[in-house]
Amino acid sequence: MDQLAKTIDWLYSLESRGEIYKLERMDAALELIGNPHRRIRAVHIAGTKGKGSVAAMLDSCLRAAGYRTGLYTKPHLMNLAERTRVSGAEIGAAQMLDYIERLRAIYDHAGLALTFFEFTVAMMFLYFADAGVECAVVETGLGGRLDSTNVVTPILSVITPIGFDHMEYLGHTIAAIAGEKGGIIKSDVPVVIGARDPDARLVLTSLAAQRRSAVRLIDRDFSYRSHAPAHRLDYHGLGLEIRDLEIGLAGPFQHENAAIAVASLEALRAQGWRIDEDAIRRGIREVCWPGRFDVVSKRPLVILDCAHNEMSIAALLETMSVELGPGVKPRLIFGCQSAKEWPTMAAMLGRRVRDVTLTRAQPKSPLEPEELVAHFAAHCPARVERDPIRAIERVISELAPDDVALITGSVYLIGEVYPYFLTREGRIGLFAEAGA
Structure with missing residues (x-):
C-alpha cells in the first residue's frame, strides 16, 4: 500500500470517533493553523434539499464571472478529493497527502483528537486560504448551528428547502430542524431563504430579524416560472430579471435550486461583486453536479x-x-x-x-x-x-x-x-x- 492510501486509511479511521458537535474544538483546531477561515470570503449554505446543487451552481457562475473559487461539498461520491475543489478542480493527490500529514503532526503534537469531519473541514479552510480563493462556497455537513463549518463568518448565508432528515440529531419537527439549519445565519450578514414550509419560514425569518440579517425570501423577494419539461426558467428578483435561463441539470426541482442560486448571486451583486447576466447564464448552463438524475x-x-x-x-x-x-x-x-x-x-x-x-x-x-x-x-x-x-x-x-x-x-x-x-x-x- 502506498503512502497516500495508508494516510487516507488513517484519516477514515477517525470516523470511529463519531461526531462531536462542539464548535470550540473547531476553533481550537483552526487557531493552531493560523485561523485560515478568517482569510477567505465565503458563502455558507445549509438546508435539507438542494444545497449541493445550489453550491455547484454558485461556484459555476462565480467561475464564469472570472473569480477564483473554492467549493466544499459533502459527502463525496468516489474519492475524498472531490469535496475540496479550487476553480473546478479537486485537490491533487500529492497536495492532499501533504496537507493531511502536516495537519496530523500539528494536532497529534497538541493532543487534539479531531473527528473525521473536523479534520477535513480544517484541511479545506487551510487549502482554500493557501490557494488564494476569492470566494469559497461552503456547504454544511449536518444541520448548521453546530456543524464544523459554522466557525466561518460568511459574506452571505443561504438556506435551501427544509424537510425531514437526520431527525435523531436535528429534531422531529420542521420548526426544530429549521432552527438548527438557521444556525448559520450570522449577525448583519445577508441571508437568502429558499424554504417554503410555513413553519420553516417563520423560524428562519425570526432568526434573521434577531440577528439583523437582511433577508431575500423565495416567493416574496424572488420567484421563478418553470418551463419544464424544457430545462429552462424565468427568474424574477428584486433588481434582476432573466428570461429563458437554461439549466444544465435535469429535473423540475433544479429550477427551484437555480432560482435560489441566482437570488444568492443577486445578493452578492448588491455587495459589489461583478457577476453579469452572461456569467449567470453560462454558469447555470454549464454546471456539473454528478449523481443527480x-x-x-x-x-x-x-x-x-x-x-x-x-x-x-x-x-x-x-x-x-x-x-x-x-x-x-x-x-x-x-x-x-x-x-x-x-x-x-x-x-x-x-x-x-x-x-x-x-x-x-x-x-x-x-x-x-x-x-x-x-x-x-x-x-x-x-x-x-x-x-x-x-x-x-x-x-x-x-x-x-x-x-x-x-x-x-x-x-x-x-x-x-x-x-x-x-x-x-x-x-x-x-x-x-x-x-x-
Missing part, C-alpha cells in the same frame, strides 16, 4: 440519482414524470442506509417502478436488503442481489434497448457504482485534478 447510459437508458430521503425521493419521482413521461416504469436498483425512513421511501418508489432489485452499499450503516423485500413487494416484484455491481450487471443484461434502469436510495450506493460506468467510458474520476 444523471444519465450514464443512453441505450438502454440508465440513470443514477442520489435521492436518499422522502424529500429527495419526491423530487426524483417528479423528475421521472417530467423527463421520462408519467407512464414509464423503470427497473429499479435500490439500496439505502438503515437510519433513513426506508418504509416510506419503498412505498413511494414501489408504486412507480416495474420491479426492484435490492442491494447493499458498503459504507456507513447500510440497511440489509432482505429487510426491504416485503415493503417493496406490496407494490412491485422484488428480489435481492446483495452486491451492487452484480445487481447492475444482472438488470442491464435483462434490459431491452428502449428500457430504463434507475439506481437510487443512497449517496454511498451511487458512489460505489459510479466507477463501473466511468470505466465503460474510459474515464477515471468525476472532476479534473488540480495541477494535472
Whole structure:
C-alpha cells in the first residue's frame, strides 16, 4: 500500500470517533493553523434539499464571472478529493497527502483528537486560504448551528428547502430542524431563504430579524416560472430579471435550486461583486453536479440519482414524470442506509417502478436488503442481489434497448457504482485534478 492510501486509511479511521458537535474544538483546531477561515470570503449554505446543487451552481457562475473559487461539498461520491475543489478542480493527490500529514503532526503534537469531519473541514479552510480563493462556497455537513463549518463568518448565508432528515440529531419537527439549519445565519450578514414550509419560514425569518440579517425570501423577494419539461426558467428578483435561463441539470426541482442560486448571486451583486447576466447564464448552463438524475447510459437508458430521503425521493419521482413521461416504469436498483425512513421511501418508489432489485452499499450503516423485500413487494416484484455491481450487471443484461434502469436510495450506493460506468467510458474520476 502506498503512502497516500495508508494516510487516507488513517484519516477514515477517525470516523470511529463519531461526531462531536462542539464548535470550540473547531476553533481550537483552526487557531493552531493560523485561523485560515478568517482569510477567505465565503458563502455558507445549509438546508435539507438542494444545497449541493445550489453550491455547484454558485461556484459555476462565480467561475464564469472570472473569480477564483473554492467549493466544499459533502459527502463525496468516489474519492475524498472531490469535496475540496479550487476553480473546478479537486485537490491533487500529492497536495492532499501533504496537507493531511502536516495537519496530523500539528494536532497529534497538541493532543487534539479531531473527528473525521473536523479534520477535513480544517484541511479545506487551510487549502482554500493557501490557494488564494476569492470566494469559497461552503456547504454544511449536518444541520448548521453546530456543524464544523459554522466557525466561518460568511459574506452571505443561504438556506435551501427544509424537510425531514437526520431527525435523531436535528429534531422531529420542521420548526426544530429549521432552527438548527438557521444556525448559520450570522449577525448583519445577508441571508437568502429558499424554504417554503410555513413553519420553516417563520423560524428562519425570526432568526434573521434577531440577528439583523437582511433577508431575500423565495416567493416574496424572488420567484421563478418553470418551463419544464424544457430545462429552462424565468427568474424574477428584486433588481434582476432573466428570461429563458437554461439549466444544465435535469429535473423540475433544479429550477427551484437555480432560482435560489441566482437570488444568492443577486445578493452578492448588491455587495459589489461583478457577476453579469452572461456569467449567470453560462454558469447555470454549464454546471456539473454528478449523481443527480444523471444519465450514464443512453441505450438502454440508465440513470443514477442520489435521492436518499422522502424529500429527495419526491423530487426524483417528479423528475421521472417530467423527463421520462408519467407512464414509464423503470427497473429499479435500490439500496439505502438503515437510519433513513426506508418504509416510506419503498412505498413511494414501489408504486412507480416495474420491479426492484435490492442491494447493499458498503459504507456507513447500510440497511440489509432482505429487510426491504416485503415493503417493496406490496407494490412491485422484488428480489435481492446483495452486491451492487452484480445487481447492475444482472438488470442491464435483462434490459431491452428502449428500457430504463434507475439506481437510487443512497449517496454511498451511487458512489460505489459510479466507477463501473466511468470505466465503460474510459474515464477515471468525476472532476479534473488540480495541477494535472
